[in-house]
Amino acid sequence: MNGIADLGGRHGMGPIRFEENEPIFHAEWERRMFAMFILAFAGGHFNIDQFRYGMEQMAPAEYLTSDYYQHWLHSLEIWCKANGTFAEGEIERRMAQLAKEAA
Amino acid sequence: MTKDHDDHHDHDHDHDHEHRRPDVALRVKAIESLLVEKNLLDPEAVDKLIDLYEHKIGPRNGARVVARAWTDPDYKARLLKDGTAAIAEFGYSGIQGEDMVVLENTPGVHNMVVCTLCSCYPWPTLGLPPNWYKAAPYRSRAVIDPRGVLEEFGITISSEIEVRVWDSNAELRYLVLPMRPAGTEGMSEDELAELVTRDSMIGVGFPVQP
Structure with a gap:
């Protein structure tokens, strides 16, 4: 397997970054993302191997620099688009709508 | 241009x-x-799941398993033979804990657990993993420099002791059974469970020495 996710043995990733009294989730969106993953998985939108494969499709630099739950977001989007749940541009349109409502 | x-x-x-x-x-x-x-x-299901993993499922579960193994030799034998079934005796089972293998630390062997490819971790016994477990530094280095990694956690394993690194996968999850600390002979199972840290069950720490 040739992909950025195969990190075992790679060099140059720096020291381990510890966080004192680390919370389970670091932001509300992480909570929602976590639970949506479980429910989408339980609902049969993808299996665990497909889910991991989805995360591995991230661009390498993005994979290494993004927050962990962004990997989940990336994969959830891939599979929800692949199975026709979301049409192209549908997420962006809803984002614009929500941003407008919040403004 | x-x-x-x-x-x-x-x-x-x-x-x-x-x-x-x-x-x-x-x-x-x-x-x-x-x-x-x-x-x-179902938005209510989202809220329930968040509450479950934020407040109810965590390393206290694994600590109870470890304390039972320290006090009940029959349980320990069952745990090492079939981790999934022995852990399910406590009611801990399900997603990300479907196939559990328990690794016993001994005076000659120290076990530690990583998921180099992803973030596989035994949720029913340890809850959700800390960020460092899911991030590149630990995942990349645990398999090529485990003793160096352990030093970053503040623990030194003597060169006399073999370090075994176990790479988790999507189906199979590991739980380290740390050695019972010396001087705990009179302690109850509940008291012993208080000594068991999350990191000691990943193999990057030791139980608290009372």
Whole structure:
């Protein structure tokens, strides 16, 4: 397997970054993302191997620099688009709508 | 290529990038609202799951398993033979704990657990993993320099002791059974469970010495 996710043995990733009294989730969106993953998985939108494969499709630099739950977001989007749940541009349109409502 | 064109290109690039990074909270909110609208997601189930993993499932579960193994030789034998079944005796089972293997630390062997490919971790016994477990530094180095990694956690394993590193996968999850600390002979199972740390069950720490 040739992909950025195969990190075992790679060099140059720096020291381990510890966080004192680390919370389970670091932001509300992480909570929602976590639970949506479980429910989408339980609902049969993808299996665990497909889910991991989805995360591995991230661009390498993005994979290494993004927050962990962004990997989940990336994969959830891939599979929800692949199975026709979301049409192209549908997420962006809803984002614009929500941003407008919040403004 | 004109300067204007360069500027335009940079702008597009930044714009694409923003879709993924600063807007992530909005993006997640949009997806949730769409899934709810399509009747594919129950918002109450989302709230229940968050509560479960934030407040109810965590390393205290694993600590109870370890303390039982320290005090009940029959349980320990069952645990090492069939981790999944012995852990299920406590009612800990299900997602991300379907196939559990328990690794016993001994005076001659220290076990530690990693998931180099992803973030596989035994949720029913340890809850959700800390960020360092899911991040590149630990995942990349645990398998080539385990003793160096352990030093970063503040623990030194004598060169006399073999260090075994176990790489988790999507189906199979590991729980380290640390050695019972000396001087705990009179302690109850509940008291012993208080000594068992999360890190000692990943193999990057030791139980608390009373």
